[in-house]
Amino acid sequence: MEIIIDTTRDQGFEIALAHDGVIQARNMVNEPFQEAEQLIPSIEKILSDQGVPAHDVSEVWVVAGPGRFTAVRIGVAVAQAFAYAMNIPLRSIERLSPDESLSDMISRFLVADHRVCVQPVYDKDPHITQSV
Numbered sequence: 001m002e003i004i005i006d007t008t009r010d011q012g013f014e015i016a017l018a019h020d021g022v023i024q025a026r027n028m029v030n031e032p033f034q035e036a037e038q039l040i041p042s043i044e045k046i047l048s049d050q051g052v053p054a055h056d057v058s059e060v061w062v063v064a065g066p067g068r069f070t071a072v073r074i075g076v077a078v079a080q081a082f083a084y085a086m087n088i089p090l091r092s093i094e095r096l097s098p099d100e101s102l103s104d105m106i107s108r109f110l111v112a113d114h115r116v117c118v119q120p121v122y123d124k125d126p127h128i129t130q131s132v
Contacts, residue, residue, distance in 0.1 A: 001052055002059045003043060003082070004102055004109070007035050007075030008067030008095050014102060015042045017050055018061075021106045025050050035074040043082070057086060061109045063102075064092040065121025072120045080118060089114040094121050 001024075004016040013035055016026040027046050029038050047054060062079035065072045076092075083090035091112040093105060 001057050002061050002109075003047075003057050004061045004063075005039070005043075005075050005079045006063040006095075006102060007039065007071040008063045008065055009071075010068070010098075013039065013042075013071065013075065015039075015046050016102050017046050017052065018106070021110050023103060023106070026102065033071075035071045039074060039078050043078070054086065057082075057088060059083075059089045059091060060086075061091045061093075061112075062118060063095055063105065064118050065094055066123040067095070067121075069122050069124075072122060076118050076120045090118060091115065092118040 002018045002021070004018060005013075007013040011032050012028065012030040014026060014028045016023050018024060025046055027042050029042060047057070060079045060083040062076055064076055079090060091109055092115055093108045093112050095105070
């Protein structure tokens with residue numbers, strides 16, 4: 001099973017569970033700025049709802065951007081932590097257009113290289129400090 005994490009959307013994020021690249025279940029959270037609070041519980045919920053123990057996840061796939069700075073950073077960090085903790089492969093791709101769905105991305109995930117580390121891709125420079 002593959003867990004797919006996409007925090008690149010403007011309004012929320014999406015989690016999916018796939019088997020050999022076929023999406024079995026998905027959960028969309030349509031509230032912006034809730035990644036820190038709801039991403040890990042959403043992963044736990046989709047695994048629980050599908051009766052899949054975490055040790056049955058064979059790969060983590062993450063959409064690395066472009067997207068909002070904090071959202072993408074959280075999604076990539078959670079994906080990397082999950083893959084590292086479970087000692088499983090990690091794959092990443094970038095979204096080609098705002099309208100691209102997870103289903104549209106599956107074929108690119110299947111041929112993406114395994115990664116040890118994923119670099120987030122932001123849609124603009126972070127603005128976390130005031131300009132002088």
